[in-house]
Amino acid sequence: MTRDYPEKPKQVYFFGTCLIDLFYPEAGLHGIQLIEREGIAVFFPPEQSCCGQPAYNSGYDDEARSVAAAQIACFPKDIPVVVPSASCASMIREQYPSLFEGSSLEQAARSLAERTYELTEFLVEVCHIQLKDQGEPVKIVVHHSCSAQRHMRTSHQTQKLLNQLGNVAVVQQERANECCGFGGTFSVKAPEISNAMVQDKCDSLMATGAQQLVTGDCGCMMNITGAIEKRGDQLNGKHVASFIWERTQ
Amino acid sequence: MSGTKAMMNSRHNILQRLRQYRTSMPAHEQMENPTAGVVEVENKVGAFTAAMEAAHGEVIPTTSEHWRRDLFEHLRAQAIHNLMIADQSRFADLLLQENTGIELLPYNQAFESMKDDLFHRVAAGFSVASAGIAETGTLIVKSGPGEPRTLSLVPPVNYVWLDANTLYQNQFEAFADKEYMKPLPTNLLLISGPSKTADIQQTLAYGAHGPKRLIVLLIDG
Amino acid sequence: MTTQDAGHINLNFKNRVNEALADQELRGNFRGAMDFLMQKRAAMFPDQEDLEALRKRGEQVRNRCLQQLPDLLEQLEAQCVSNGIQVHWAETAEQANNIILGIMRDHQATRMVKGKSMASEEIGLNHFLADHGIEALESDMGEYIVQLDHSTPSHIIMPAIHKNKQQIARLFHEKTPGVEYTEDVDKLIGTGREVLRQKFFEAEVGLSGVNFAVAETGTLCLVENEGNGRMSTTVPPVHIALCGIEKVVQSLADIPPLYRLLTRSATGQAITTYFNMISGPRKPDELDGPQEVHLVLLDNGRSRMYADKQLQQTLRCIRCGACMNHCPVYTRIGGHAYGSTYPGPIGQVVSPQIWGLNNAGNITQACSLNGACRDACPVNIPLPDLIRRLRHDGNNSTAEGQTAGQGQLRKPAEAVIWKFWALLNRSPLLYRLTLWSATRFRKLIPSHIGPWTRYRSAPRPASKSLHDLMKASGTQTNHPTNQP
Known part of the structure; x- marks a missing residue:
């Protein structure tokens, strides 16, 4: 279950997730700020929407695939994609490769899956973040x-x-x-x-x-x-x- | 269509479907790890005894010289009045030599004639294990003319003779011993305690259908 | 159950679920039982690395055997026949029932005693035999209890797990003549022992399942604690063993890793009281054992499962029950709610494949895809993936699988919703328009929107979406350049 983690990069993408986008945007903002504070430039491609999981889990693969394909196109550069949700991150990481198996997007899907990280995973294993608690007990x-x-x-x-x-x-x-x-x-x-x-x-x-x-x-x-x-x-x-x-x- | 013909069709259809689709199976992957699940046991007698007793089996440590004495003492102390032993058991002659006050019943006819006694009269049966497994406290009994399988099943008490020298460390070791395992008898029985069930609200109760008591004469020396 | 009976699985699923959820006693029984079984299993696997290595080994053994299945079945048949075991092949449940009936008739037998066989539940054997004037009496304590209750097992290992001690005590008292009411488990088991002993004595035919069938030696392996399996396969003059075709293993060496995984995963036992390896009927120089042993190989949809690369993983199952023990849904609705012989996660995967998605596909909805089952499975079956796959096949008549009833669960209204959802989400413009509307008109969102708000307050969109915040903040929204 272990994963190889890269050195701290200079740039990352941020995939906000649709739930955070609409209901908890501050979580997305704070996630980005945490990464930026570590000296990493964060890019938020505005074309992003949803990872496709709702349709996929309901068994509507074609619909999920069409939305997932649109997400793949948002993150073309070979830099990490950080996601403030293990659920959405796992959709990309675990399911995108099989969802696009045998299609023209298979390579792109694999590449994206390879460099997708959940937020806390990224902060701990890639940034080696050090936190200083200023809050009340x-x-x-x-x-x-x-x-x-x-x-x-x-x-x-x-x-x-x-x-x-x-x-x-x-x-x-x-x-x-x-x-x-x-x-x-x-x-x-x-x-x-x-x-x-x-x-x-x-x-x-x-x-x-x-x-x-x-x-x-x-x-x-x-x-x-x-x-x-x-x-x-x-x-x-x-x-x-x-x-x-x-x-x- | 007659029964046999229909069945030959079934057999053909099933195998044909399996062969047709078998190419969709993943190719045989990497090496299977031969050590996964294998536990080495140093003190085989200790491990066997602990595991057997944890399963509510009873172990009488004894020797080749004293086991008959220990057996009959135990029967008397437990007020078990008869013991059935197979006519062709390895130890039939040896046991029948003793004058012990316990009624020795020979299993010397086909099961159909013994059934009534086995179910209603016999208090204890005597079996001989040809080997054992230390890790799990297991007896291995091979059915045969000298080991009728109902003897270790129907009477409420089962005494089993086991030579500690025949203890394997674990099941992997036992099953890998081709000389011991093959050819397989009609029944190869692994017995690891008295019968039990936890079907009523997960509460363990002993003496479900098999023997309520399993007593091992463990021959060590 | 017949395919006809199986139709009720889909039809009344929601009702059964709601009934089960409302039954506080049932929920208490299952919660207690599942906690117990999960703890027992965990205690047997203290080292995570060792566990993973053993599971991997189990998975590989099963895969290797399945890869060679047709050859192994032929070898099994040849070895069994040379051992004196008669081998029968049944493509369907109906054929299996008729083969077994035929054997009974050949011996003018009307009394069968059964060791435990989930496969026999699958084909609806007891009812079939009853229709033909034959009594098939269950001898496993849990199965016996369930039979007294005129019911079916709710768990594949512990059939009466849905009942507590008091309920069982009442059942014994009401259904067994001369038995006083007692909650003393030893006394209850003693009663069962006495009643069933007489049945073993009288039975003309014994029927069992098979846990592992060894092709190399023509051997049928039975796993049990009670001794009723040995009784059923030793005392009556005829033994019939009913075996799913996927149960075949290649050689004796395949047994130890699988048996080890089975007992630990199922009940947290290092080993069961008995492991009985049957390689033939009574030999001429033997005093006991059945005069005839019959092996009935059951397909009933398994060869179709074999056809599909992903779904064939279903066949690795060694019927341990760990998946349902760890399933938070099974814990709350119990086994009967699924309406199928096989409940819980493995039931959701196997039932639609045996009886068709049109009959049993609805139960795939009762899953949050949380993955507890996958982590518990001793042979690494990716159960959530297979459940999701069957949802897809239920919606999609052109799916590549072989499961009957593909596309027959498709709801036109839902299909339209997902098409619309896809349209919104793959068009950046439409998506942001939706975001804009939802945030700007958030106060207009009703507080009651269907099933969600039955039990939760309505979610309130933020006043500004993350997209909005990104525009306002300094975060780069164009794409990264190639400069460092």
């Missing part, structure tokens, strides 16, 4: 997406990053490894099952008494904080990029 609970745990396998890097913050205490929730029930279109196609899962996840998160929920994936965040709000509980959610940026200013 706080108790947080961290939710690692299934993509981070079992596809990109970057959850330990997210953890490493957070562990550098001296005033942050991380509490572990029960059944931390279990899916929160988002699963993209799963949450609307199998809503009752998804709800059963997110309710259990909310229970375990609330039981920690944490003041703040931090996660690397906005899909999970939208799912969890949406459920927390609907049931009248209180737990603020933040993307790991925003959480770190705000505390290390």
Whole structure:
């Protein structure tokens, strides 16, 4: 499961992801700022949109492929592509090669997959980032997406990053490894099952008494904080990029 | 279409489909790692005993000189009043020499004639293991004229004789021993404890259908 | 089950799911059981590297055997026949049922005792035999409990896992004459032992499954803890072994890595009480053993699975159940909700391929693609990928696979949505227009939008998208030049 990481580059692309674009843009901005602070120039191609995963997971491969092809065209230069979501990063890294197998875009898809990194993975393994915590003491609970745990396998890097913050205490929730029930279109196609899962996840998160929920994936965040709000509980959610940026200013 | 003809068709169709599509299978990849899953065991007797006892088996450490004495002492102490042994068992003559006060029942007829006794009368059966596996606390019993398989299955108690010198470290070692394994008997039995089940709310209970007690006479010396 | 019966898998899936989710006792039973099984498995694999090496070995062994499947099947047949085992081939469930009925009739037998066989559940054997006046009694404790309840297994290893102790105690008390109500597990098992012992004694034919069939030696291997498998295959004069064609392995050396993975992955055991290797009926100089042993090789869709490069990975399965033990969906809806012989992740992959997507494809929706199953699978079957693939095949009548019912799950309304979605997302202009509208008119987004807002507050678009912020900030939005 290990991956070879390159030397710190001078330039990278940033793929914002459609969820962050529309719902959590500050997470994208903070991710970019974290990278720029490490002395790397960040390029945000404006033609980018969505990685194609929603259609792909629903079994609509042609539609997914047409959108994925448009994304491949956004990142032509052979420099790293950093993605503030393990879910979208894994779509590119794990699925793009097979999605374009046998097509004229196969090479381009492979090349893109090779140089795609999840944000915390990139900060830890490529930038060797050093963080200095300027924030107030706080108790947080961290939710690692299934993509981070079992596809990109970057959850330990997210953890490493957070562990550098001296005033942050991380509490572990029960059944931390279990899916929160988002699963993209799963949450609307199998809503009752998804709800059963997110309710259990909310229970375990609330039981920690944490003041703040931090996660690397906005899909999970939208799912969890949406459920927390609907049931009248209180737990603020933040993307790991925003959480770190705000505390290390 | 007659039964056999229909079946020959099935056989043909199945194999033909498999052969037709077999080119779509990935070519045989790299070397399989022969050490994956292989655990070396130094103290074979210790490992065997620990594993067998963890599975609720009982181990009587004994010697080639004393095992018969130990066996009959155990039977008496446990108030087990009879012991069935195969007529052609390796130790039939040896055991029948002893005058022990325990009723020795010979398994000397076809199963159909023994069935009633086996199910309703026999308190304990005596089997001989031809080898064992240390890592998992396993007895290997080869069925044959001297080892009827129902003897280690039907009576509620099973005594099994095992020579510690025949212990393999692990199953890999045992199955790789071609001289030992082949030719295979009609039943090669790996027995690793008394019968059990956890089908009721994952709670372990012993004595499901096979013997409730498995007692190993472990011959060491 | 017949293909006809299988039709209800799709039809009533949603209802069964909702019923299961509302059943608090059932959910408690499954939560407790799955936690237990996951812990047991984890305890057997303390070293991650060792585990990965063993899984890789298992995967390679299975791949090698599958690659040679037709040859191995022929070798198995030849060896079995020379050992005195009669070999039958069944392309369909119907054929398998008729072959087994035929053997029963040949012996004028009306009483069968069964060791455990999921393949026999797959073909609906018990009902078929009952229709022909033959009693097929389950002897595995879990199967026996489920049969008392006039139900089916909810898990491929632990058939009665959906019931707790109290429910089973009640069942024994109500269905077994002379049995007082007790929750003492030892006493309950004792009752089962007594009842079933009589059945072993009386049975005319015993039927079992097969865990591994060794081509090199013509040997059928059975894995069990209770002893009912040995009873069923030793006591009655006739033994019938029902075996999926994918269960064949090449040689004895293939057994140890697979058996090791199986027991540890399934129940967290180092080894099962019994591992029985059957290589023939009673020999002339032997005192016991069945007079006849029959091997029924079952295809029922497996050779079609073999045809597809990606889906053939389904056939590596060694039926350990680890996937369903780790599945957060299975844990919450239980096995019966799937409506299929095979529940959980492997069930979602195998059921549509056996009975057709048109009959069983809907259950592929009950998956968040979280990957816990893939990580637990001892032979590295990429279950989420296969589930997703079957979703694709359900939507796509021109898909390259061999699964029946391709394209029959396509919903025209959904297809239009994805076409529209693709149009928006591959046109930078349309995409940014959508972003602009959503952010500028965010206050107009309704608070109730379908299933999402049933359980969550409606997501609120930001006032400015990331694209907007990029324009405002100093971040380069043109493409990087070739200068450093």
